[in-house]
Amino acid sequence: MSEHNHIPLHSLKVSCSSCSLRELCLPVGLNREEMSQLDTVIRQSRRLKRGEYLFHSGESFKSLFAVRTGFFKTCVASQDGREQVTGFQMSGELMGLDGISTGNHSCDAIALEDSEVCELPFGRMETLSRDIPSLQHHFYRLMSREIVRDQNVMLLLGNMKAEERIAAFLLNLSQRLSTRGFAANDFILRMSREEIGSFLGLKLETVSRTLSKFQQQGWIAVDHKHIQLVKVDDLKNLISGCSHANGH
Amino acid sequence: MSEHNHIPLHSLKVSCSSCSLRELCLPVGLNREEMSQLDTVIRQSRRLKRGEYLFHSGESFKSLFAVRTGFFKTCVASQDGREQVTGFQMSGELMGLDGISTGNHSCDAIALEDSEVCELPFGRMETLSRDIPSLQHHFYRLMSREIVRDQNVMLLLGNMKAEERIAAFLLNLSQRLSTRGFAANDFILRMSREEIGSFLGLKLETVSRTLSKFQQQGWIAVDHKHIQLVKVDDLKNLISGCSHANGH
DNA sequence: ACTCAGTATTGATAAGGGTCAACCTTTACC
DNA sequence: GGTAAAGGTTGACCCTTATCAATACTGAGT
Numbered sequence: 001m002s003e004h005n006h007i008p009l010h011s012l013k014v015s016c017s018s019c020s021l022r023e024l025c026l027p028v029g030l031n032r033e034e035m036s037q038l039d040t041v042i043r044q045s046r047r048l049k050r051g052e053y054l055f056h057s058g059e060s061f062k063s064l065f066a067v068r069t070g071f072f073k074t075c076v077a078s079q080d081g082r083e084q085v086t087g088f089q090m091s092g093e094l095m096g097l098d099g100i101s102t103g104n105h106s107c108d109a110i111a112l113e114d115s116e117v118c119e120l121p122f123g124r125m126e127t128l129s130r131d132i133p134s135l136q137h138h139f140y141r142l143m144s145r146e147i148v149r150d151q152n153v154m155l156l157l158g159n160m161k162a163e164e165r166i167a168a169f170l171l172n173l174s175q176r177l178s179t180r181g182f183a184a185n186d187f188i189l190r191m192s193r194e195e196i197g198s199f200l201g202l203k204l205e206t207v208s209r210t211l212s213k214f215q216q217q218g219w220i221a222v223d224h225k226h227i228q229l230v231k232v233d234d235l236k237n238l239i240s241g242c243s244h245a246n247g248h
Numbered sequence: 249m250s251e252h253n254h255i256p257l258h259s260l261k262v263s264c265s266s267c268s269l270r271e272l273c274l275p276v277g278l279n280r281e282e283m284s285q286l287d288t289v290i291r292q293s294r295r296l297k298r299g300e301y302l303f304h305s306g307e308s309f310k311s312l313f314a315v316r317t318g319f320f321k322t323c324v325a326s327q328d329g330r331e332q333v334t335g336f337q338m339s340g341e342l343m344g345l346d347g348i349s350t351g352n353h354s355c356d357a358i359a360l361e362d363s364e365v366c367e368l369p370f371g372r373m374e375t376l377s378r379d380i381p382s383l384q385h386h387f388y389r390l391m392s393r394e395i396v397r398d399q400n401v402m403l404l405l406g407n408m409k410a411e412e413r414i415a416a417f418l419l420n421l422s423q424r425l426s427t428r429g430f431a432a433n434d435f436i437l438r439m440s441r442e443e444i445g446s447f448l449g450l451k452l453e454t455v456s457r458t459l460s461k462f463q464q465q466g467w468i469a470v471d472h473k474h475i476q477l478v479k480v481d482d483l484k485n486l487i488s489g490c491s492h493a494n495g496h
Numbered sequence: 497a498c499t500c501a502g503t504a505t506t507g508a509t510a511a512g513g514g515t516c517a518a519c520c521t522t523t524a525c526c
Numbered sequence: 527g528g529t530a531a532a533g534g535t536t537g538a539c540c541c542t543t544a545t546c547a548a549t550a551c552t553g554a555g556t
Contacts, residue, residue, distance in 0.1 A: 076399055076400070076402075076403050078403065078407065080488075082407045084399075084402055084403040084406045084407055086399045086402055086403075097391075097392055097395055098392060098395050098396045098399060099392070100388050100389055100391075100392035101389055101392035101393040101395070101396050102396075106396045106399065107399060126381075126384065126385065126388065129384070130378050130381060130384065133374075133378060136374065136377070136378065136384070137374065139388070140348050140374065140387070140391070141348055141349055143345075143348075143388070143391040143392065143395065144345055144346060144347070144348035144349035144391065145349040146395050147345055147346050147349070147391065147394050147395060147398065148346045148349050148350075148354045150395060150398035150399065150401075150402065151324055151332075151334045151346060151354065151355060151398065152324070153398075153402055154324075154332055154334055154398065154401055154402065154405060155324050155326065155332040155334075157402060157405035157406055157449060158332045158405055158446065158447075158448075158449035159326065159330045159332055159449070161542075161543095162542075162543070192502090192503065192504085193503075193504065193505095194503080194504095198406065199406075200406075201405060201406035201407070202543080202544090203543075203544055203545080204503085204504080205504090205505085205506085205543090205544075205545085206542090206543060206544075207504095208504060208505055208506080209505080209506075209543095212505075212506080224503090224504075224551085224552080240328075409512075409513095410512075410513065440532090440533065440534085441533075441534065441535095442533080442534095450513075450514090451513075451514055451515080452533085452534080453513090453514075453515085453534090453535080453536085454512090454513060454514075455534095456534060456535055456536080457513095457535080457536075459535095460535075460536080472521085472522080472533090472534075497556100498555105498556085499554105499555090499556085500553105500554095500555095500556105501552100501553095501554090502551105502552085502553090502554100503550100503551080503552075503553095504549100504550080504551070504552090505548105505549080505550075505551090506547100506548090506549085506550100507546105507547085507548085507549105508545100508546085508547085508548105509544100509545080509546080509547105510543105510544080510545075510546095511542105511543090511544075511545085512541105512542090512543085512544085513540105513541095513542085513543100514539105514540085514541075514542085515538100515539085515540075515541090516537105516538090516539085516540100517536100517537085517538090517539105518535105518536090518537085519534100519535085519536085519537105520533105520534080520535075520536100521532100521533080521534070521535090522531105522532085522533075522534090523530105523531085523532075523533085524529100524530090524531080524532090525528100525529090525530085525531095526527105526528090526529085526530095
């Protein structure tokens with residue numbers, strides 16, 4: 001936590017050492033002292049291997065986690081084994097907001113590839129956010145954004161057909177990847193067909209068939225987990241009308 | 249805003265004059281001064297007639313609203329007219345949290361019967377919550393609870409069959425009504441079959457048929473909007489396994 | 497390089513729920 | 527109080543997606 005002093009504020013974005021969190025999740029507009037206060041709170045990052053749980057449903061909630069690198073899914077499970085994936089998280093995105101409510105996590109968070117997260121002890125963030133208004137505001141906005149995202153998923157699950165869901169899903173991924181500087185139209189899926197299906201309320205066979213269909217129509221190219229979007233406009237046409245439906 | 253001085257703290261619950269909000273939504277544990285600070289922020293309530301919009305999607309976000317009396321739905325609409333009801337709100341429940349994210353409401357809120365709400369100007373609540381830690385904490389918890397509720401709706405929409413959805417819906421309503429001191433097994437639906445369907449991702453005909461089916465089985469009695477739950481355990485059996493699925 | 501388990505594709509068939517339509521009931525409004 | 531509009535029920539039929547099944551591919555680990 002040293003170099004801040006030598007670096008102009010506006011470039012902190014790219015030069016913070018400990019954690020990419022601040023670039024991606026936290027508000028600009030903090031002064032140096034506030035930044036260093038934040039530094040004392042954010043714990044060093046934790047590494048997880050593919051398949052590892054970041055937290056389990058029911059576990060006591062202590063911290064939020066921000067993805068530094070890698071890819072996660074969050075899911076709620078019913079007693080009889082059915083599971084609903086409630087979201088996929090990539091770098092800069094936050095997990096654990098559901099735990100604040102009861103003090104226990106209400107979902108599982110699982111790494112879909114080797115990943116790294118920043119831990120944000122919530123109690124200390126809460127305290128700190130009292131002293132730093134813009135931080136408090138930012139947290140309210142983050143939680144609200146999650147609510148909006150969830151509402152859009154409801155719209156997707158409640159109103160859209162399989163093809164529309166898949167198209168919305170691909171376009172949403174594409175948009176989030178390009179925000180992070182990755183190619184928008186050429187990417188690797190980090191999740192299985194079954195996990196996509198669980199998120200979208202479809203069976204894995206339907207996901208597979210729909211991807212094949214899109215490929216036959218020349219809209220996308222599918223090579224297992226490697227996806228290329230060829231005709232983005234056609235995909236967008238499919239969901240125009242049911243729009244709003246882009247989470248995150 | 250007068251009688252607080254004469255009334256012991258623990259009974260504020262029942263005796264606040266201006267607004268039932270504090271009883272239902274806000275944390276206990278405020279002292280008298282904090283309570284009176286809150287009083288200066290909470291605006292007098294607003295009355296709405298059935299069918300009236302409390303706010304529209306896209307409208308600038310200024311305030312949260314808590315239902316005092318009556319019943320609301322919130323919904324997001326797609327361009328082509330499809331609408332997804334994202335929730336039904338009854339007394340004590342909050343609307344508008346989605347607006348914090350962008351500064352604009354992302355859904356419509358519509359009164360399903362003549363209703364009364366408290367307005368909570370968000371900017372002032374935010375400021376106040378800096379000075380009153382328990383208020384800040386309470387807001388975080390409220391927002392988190394909304395996230396958990398939405399996740400459970402996703403589970404419902406993504407995994408459950410029509411009968412399970414309807415059963416979960418009825419049981420959820422029942423539970424929330426009984427929390428408020430109303431009969432748990434005998435109530436009037438405030439929403440149409442179509443609105444139920446929109447919330448549950450079903451068509452109105454399916455809602456109607458499923459209610460008829462439950463009635464034939466002797467599990468419930470249906471007289472238009474008047475519903476009686478006769479065999480609650482059978483309804484619960486239907487959704488055991490997919491449980492978790494009770495919002496709010 | 498081989499194997500086994502997990503993952504994906506594709507086809508055939510079935511079921512659940514959507515769609516269309518007719519009819520009935522209630523509510524709201526003139 | 528009568529009439530129109532909205533809401534609700536029920537039936538027949540069809541479409542989308544789930545289910546079941548066979549096969550193929552991939553990749554991690556030996």
